[in-house]
Amino acid sequence: MESSQLENILNVKYTKKYDGYVQYGTAGFRTKADVLEHVLYRMGLLAVLRSKVKNAAIGLMITASHNIGSDNGVKLIDPAGEMLEAAWELIATNLANVEDSDLVFTIRQIIEEQNINMSADATVITGRDTRESSPVLLNAAIAGIQALHGIVKDFGIVTTPQLHYLVVCTNTNGSYGEPTLHGYYTKLSKAFKYVRQDKINNGQYVAELSLDAANGVGATVMREFYNYLVGTIIINMYNDGIGDLNHMCGADYVKVKQMPPVSVPNKPKVRCVSIDGDADRIIYFYLDENYEFHLLDGDRIATLIAAYFKELLQESRLSFQLGLIQTAYANGGSTNYISNVLQIPVVCASTGIKHLHSKALEFDIGIYFEANGHGTVLFKETVIQIIKNAVINPELSITEKTAASKLLNIIDMINQTVGDALSDMLLVETILHDKGWNIMDWEEMYKDLPNKQLKVIVSDKNLITTTNAGRQCVTPEGLQGEIDKVVSKYRNGRSFVRPSGTEDIVRVYAECENSTDLNELIVNVASLVYKRAGGVGPEPKL
């Protein structure tokens, strides 16, 4: 198609019917589902242009992940499975907001500025979660893709990480894995079974867990995946699709509220897992003998993985540079443990997978996790090759080779394309199984500082701007100074505020040594935000 023949992209069905401003945020566009149709159509157009620029397949995922069921969203996935490049997020925001009368002009402008060869092929790989609004939005996206003559490869209902996997497999001609869902299940389950096979005594480990699937796509996918895991682990699934999506369940609910989800039986000492609405986040939890709730979040998962990898590297006598990437939400207890006990370098990145992923790429083995349970591990190609050589090196001892071979299989179990709740669950289960640990043993690695999160509704969340990986507030002027003053009153106190990129709220985080002080600390900070940034509704109170 020539750029001069663009008039037919004007589609009366997908004209702009919403006047509000929409923004490509932390994880794409995310808002009320009923205002998104034109945005999806336009993202279909944009995905084709991106595919032509990159000369590779692009992913388009329809989901609003942890948000309530009436929200929806869309994110574009770049060829190597990464989130859309930042410069194109701005292009996407502009395209989503222009008036219909400027649509052709804007598309032509993108073609010219990006020097796009319109006769090049374009492929867009699409997928969606289980939200009621997703099929209609998918149709809009497909209409956009086809208007610019792109090829659509639709995989229907998939988790976000599965779509990232499919994009990477397609673009690597299958060298990362077979570009099908069967390929995904087979690759992960085969590696999982291999690492578990020889262990006879599993100590305190029990191969059975409870899974809270947030009533989302994770339930649909887990039913299929379970067929590939038969004989390895018993997974008792709850919140498996009947109730409302993410309502009083799912990883975000459990992490933020620090309480168990509905429907999962209250049985002490049972290892429980919560995933979120598109199965890219995971957290563990359990109830102790007094029915007290214990959370093992993304920080705990990251430290478990880091400590295990350190051991495997020592056993195999391989030496690589390990690094761990967290965000400001990481508990101070975990950061101290990683730097002082594990002695692994820690980097703090801004919230949002794209920031963590790019920092993790700087290490030989980069482990990244947000405290909310979104994360994975990245291995440099050269590292994988060295491990492969070690496995077949006749000069290495049995112990060294066994450790290297475990590492190699673990690499296959990990979805390196993005944080993946199901792959992460297999990895945690592998480590606990290998160490013979129950969930209490795992929790004993270090102590968390008491911590809490609150959401404050304000008239315009963008009045709050931050710097230093979201840890310091720049505007409203003076707010940071006031927060610092409050925090200074509490031993080991830390608190920060930032506008959410996925919800219309400001997030407030606080931690301090004494749990009885925590509520006072966070409410005081939340109340400063309320007063200085135009709080809406009731003021946060003790």
Ligand code: G16
């Ligand atoms: C998304 C992002 C995560 C981020 C979370 C919350 O998760 O992928 O990286 O931590 O939103 O972001 P914010 O604090 O900006 O609202 P998900 O699981 O909702 O896609």
